Amino acid sequence: MNTYQQLIGNEWCDPASDAWIDQVEPFSGEVWARVPRSNAEDADRAVRAAHKAFNSTAWTSLSATDRGALLRKLASLIERDAEKLGHIEQRSNGKLIVEVAGQMRHAAQWVYYYAGLADKVMGNVIPMPKPGVFNFTRHEPLGVVLAITPWNSPIALTIWKLAPALAAGNTMVLKPSEFTSASTYELGRLCVEAGFPPGVVNVVSGYGAEVGEPLSSHPLVAKIAFTGGEIGGKHVNIAAAKDFKHVTMELGGKSANIVFDDADIDQAVKGAIAGIFSAAGQTCMAGSRLLLQDTIHDAFVDKLVAEVKKARIGDPSDPDTQIGPISNRPHFEKVLSYIDIAKNEGANCVLGGHAITGPGYGQGQFVAPTIFTGVNNSMRIAQEEVFGPVLSVIRFKTMEEALEIANDTNYGLAGAVWTRDLHRALYCVERIRAGTVWVNNYRATSFATPFGGYKRSGIGREGGAEAIKEYLQTKSVWITTQPNRANPFALG
Secondary structure, eight states: OEEEEEETTTTEEEOOOOEEEEEEEETTTOEEEEEEEOOOOHHHHHHHHHHHHHHHHHHHTTTTTHHHHHHHHHHHHHHHHHHHHHHHHHHHHHHOOOHHHHHHHHHHHHHHHHHHGGGGGGOOEEEOOOOTTEEEEEEEEOSSSEOOSSSSSSHHHHHHHHHHHHHOOOOOEOOOTTTOHHHHHHHHHHHHHHTTTTSSEEEOOOOIIIIIIIHOOOOOOOEEEEEOOHHHHHHHHHHHHTTEEEEEEOOOOOEEEEEEEOOHHHHHHHHHHHHHOOOOOOOSOOEEEEETTTTTTTHHHHHHHHHTTOOSSSSSSSSSBBBBOSSSHHHHHHHHHHHHHHHHHHHHEEOOOEEOOTSSSOOOOOOOOEEESSSSOOOOOHHHHSSSEEEEEEEEEHHHHHHHHOOSSSESEEEEOSOOOOHHHHHHHHHHHEEEEEOOSSSSTTTTTTOOOETTTTTTTTTTHEEEEEEEEEEEEESOOOOOOOOOOOOO
């Protein structure tokens, strides 16, 4: 049993309530760690520590190059401890060990990227139409940034926020999901080891109503970076709006994976599988709607079902496992409820549609890879985010019909097009209303490119050079070069 403490001002401390939350391993059901059940008092202490650090010479005296050096040190520590971090994350959320190992390596690369970008943020000299003045812009940090992250990829989604925010000169309070807080505390430990001044990075954990809301509404928080569901995002956005906090939000998705009849079918089948069954469907960018042109629909479904039947399901710590458990019990029940909804709506379940129990499946928190055909896009199973290994197959005839179906959703996080026709691909890319569109691949990501959504899928972008702008504000500076003003009462 591991017991974690809060990180506030580079000091490890118990929660004010002396209450704790068990961390349960999704596969075995074992309680393997406990984390602080922080409350409003802890939230206030963490924010004030971050605010103090933001105004301290220990942080403000560092140049952008110095901040980059600290981030490079952090990246090297993440590389050093990648195996340990991956093991902790895998125990926390039940992801495949091969996937979390890759995420840890990528996390280090994200930090290296923003370490290099820290001293590349530059203002502009603005040519003025007015005589006797010189104008330039400078970009400055916002202040205290609150990062709220979900249970499906704790370290990766924290790094997406932490790296650009620190590179820009902000200070942070991290609030991970109560289900998967351990790896974020380990990340906090590495921030201390890297040499970040006290209060620059703080970590508290607990339930939304008890610590998340006090953090979101705290007057000293300048920005909230949130990844999670639409309902949680609404609560955070309302709290932020009360005192005009900046927000970045990466929310849900109902992404369309469109396959035309001229596509490489074998590759498209692999893309469909990667789109929805990787991470047991517990990813915001999941290709949960598979749109198939009617001329290939039946043959494609047959190939898809045959391939998915071969999937190795079981212990996520086994490198050979391809599909692991659902991350937590409440979400397991939610996914099963959506399967019942789909059946009651009249969708045809051609694979799966049930929980998996028995030897080799631990406590039985598994949902069989599930495929529904005969889905109408107006069905709840096609409109609402399930966040599990559940695929809705929708038939279309023409390209325009496919695009209409793809865009007929409240979400706009991602999408994909499978075709050999370059003109068709580019036409679809222009018309799919989503923040990311893949052509003849699915789920490719990189620190070098922005990621985010349209519509209810979010606000702002994470990744790439654009992300650091989310943590900066612009100041316009005017310098008089001609001191004798003709009329001091006139706007000049």
